[in-house]
Amino acid sequence: MSWGLITAMGHVALRTNDLNKSVSEAVGVLGLRETERTAGTAYLAASAAHHELRYVEAAESGVDSLGLIARDGDAFAEIQHRVEAEGFRRLPHRPKPNGVEDAFAFEGPEGFVFEILHGMTNDTNPDSAPRTAFGPSRYGHFNFHPKDAVNMKEFLVRVMDFRISDVIGDGHGYFLRCNSEHHGIAVVRGGGTFHHHAWEAQSVADLARLGDRLHLLGKPLIWGPVRHGAGNNIAAYYVEHAGNVVELYTDIEHIYDDNRAPVRWEAEDIWFNNWSDYIPEGFRRIGLPPAAAVDGTV
């Protein structure tokens, strides 16, 4: 397997109108640990990384940035070159997040901000909260719903070297990978919103325990467990305070063959669930727009 310019998923950064509520939910329901808190920003992780999720306090919830980790310094420089050559707007005023050697942000298609990271460090903060007795192994992927899925897919392939794992219908959706995991980014045509961030669990039993923790809080598991056709992962979903869907999954497909042809599904196939054609009403309409669309700033 050869490597492209992006070799790992970095983070999801979300604006939330209640920082403490979002953090306590990520810790108490999902099982992340808070690694650092600065004024208005909380850093959280499941893996050993400094962070895989950031919550930024804001008047209105929205999607702040989508972080991707460059293979090395050369790849980091090459992505900057491609971003500038394609005319995407750099966002130099945004502060570099803690925990990384270098980062740059730019506004990608449809107002989604991408943050390219180089040198994500491990969490070494002695005051970092201990991880709970449960929790996922790591952040795995995000899924979003741009209005033009074809254009977003082509941008991710052309600028960031993502590869196509599965194709849904004619321009309806694409599952894209940057390493052996079946998808790091899923693009499904929709209303221009983010949909979910997804975390890898060790076992399907962890999905049931997630349901039990939600039940104690009076919150529903909105869908699952299901076995996705695209990616083969078993997944369960809930809605976080800020307004996005959160997925806990296990048993996802890994692809080690660079020449593995994309799997093609018809849009009406049950690519979303091998076990049933049920999907909750309105499931695809949940999720936040990019912050640029909320307040005109990024």
Ligand SMILES: [Fe+2]
């Ligand atoms: Fe997912």
